[in-house]
Amino acid sequence: DVKVTQSSRYLVKRTGEKVFLECVQDMDHENMFWYRQDPGLGLRLIYFSYDVKMKEKGDIPEGYSVSREKKERFSLILESASTNQTSMYLCASSFSFRGRNGYTFGSGTRLTVV
C-alpha cells in the first residue's frame, strides 16, 4: 500500500525552539507539499518541491523553511517556533505537477507550541 509517512502524530514544543517535521513517501513521486490546516481556513500551502533540492514558496512561507535532500523525504523546519504556528501540518505528494492526478496525504502532525 502506497504511503506518505509523517514522523510524529502529536508534538509539543516551546516557543523559540527549532522544530523539524519529517515526511517520507514511498511512491517515487517528484512533487511534495507541506500544508497547514486551521479551523475555518482550509488547507494553506506553506512550501512545495518538484524535485530534489528544489523548493518553492507557497502562500504562507514566513517562519518556515524546507529541505529536500532526497527524493523521498521532504522536511519542514520551523526556525523559531511561535504560538501562532500551533496547527495541524499535512504533508502530501503527487505524481504529476500541481497534483492533477490527486494528492496522497500523510496522517498529519498536530503541533502545539507553548
Added chain:
Amino acid sequence: SQQGEEDPQALSIQEGENATMNCSYKTSINNLQWYRQNSGRGLVHLILIRSNEREKHSGRLRVTLDTSKKSSSLLITASRAADTASYFCATDDTGGFKTIFGAGTRLFVKA
C-alpha cells in the same frame, strides 16, 4: 474569499439518506477534486473531475461539475455512519501553479 468554498459548512443526516455538498470557485480550472478527512487524520482522495467532464461516479459517490456556474456537487448516496468526516473540494486553476483547498463541509451521519 477562497477559491473552492464548500456549502454547507456542516450537514447532519440519518443513515441511509443521501448527502449533497456543494463547492463554488472563482477562476477557470483544469480539474476539481474531492477529498475526505476523518477526524484528526490526513485527507484521502475520492474523485477527480476534469473541466471537460460534467459528471463522474465512483461507487456511492456522484460528482457533477458546472463550469458555467463555477460549481461542483458531491452526492453520497445511502450514507453510512462511516461516512462521517469532513469533505473538501480542491481546484487546480489554469493560471496558477498550485491546488487550492476549501474550508470543507463537516458531515455527520447518525446511526
